[in-house]
Amino acid sequence: MALRDILVVPDPILKRVSEPVDGVDDDLRALMDDMLETMYAAPGIGLAAVQVGVPKRVIVMDLAKPDEEAQPRYYVNPEITWASEELAPYEEGCLSVPEIYEEVDRPAKVKLRYLDYHGKAVEEEAEGLFAVCIQHEMDHLQGVLFIDHLSRLKREQAVKKVKKQKAA
Ligand code: GNR
Ligand code: NI
Helix, strand or coil, rough: CCCCCCCCCCCHHHHHCCCCCCCHHHHHHHHHHHHHHHHHHHCEEEEEHHHHCCCCEEEECCCCCCCCCCCCCCEEEEEEECCCCCCCEEEECCCCCEEEEEEEEEEEEEEEECCCCCEEEEEEEEHHHHHHHHHHHHHHHCCCCCHCCHHHHHHHHHHHHHHHHHHC
8 A cells, every 4th residue: 555645726637527447456446545545644534536646436435533443435436316405514625625624515415326345336325424525526526626616716715825835
């Protein structure tokens, strides 16, 4: 396993639309292992492959609380098959937009379909933090960041702040 570098705005790779993968093999599992290690080290609760510069439709996540045992989750070629009309607000952050936190409204519940770590097809319903996180990660697969849901002024302020941090 190896730590990978996390790309931050305004890196143009973050805007790429990620490609579906052919299936889950040992190479893809090695990528997912690296992503999980990188996510834990950050620390974060989710990570899309494009954030480490690999534009494939692959996500890792762990929503366990710090005092709980790890619960790694893997989502390959995920699709949202249903989203509730009801929206819920959540104050989001992103490892690719460090130290910026803003409220975003998203569907409160979604149903999704994906391949797991073993390549098995799974269908699942998500609500609460899981629903927030999977939608945030699936936005990354489309080249969309949570700041793209904000006003242009707030988005530009956020990118400016990150650039300033990086220069410091
Ligand atoms: O670690 C993360 N925390 C988080 C908090 C609220 C909403 C979404 C997230 S995902 C983020 C990690 C990340 O950037 N994933 O793409
Ligand atoms: Ni993110």
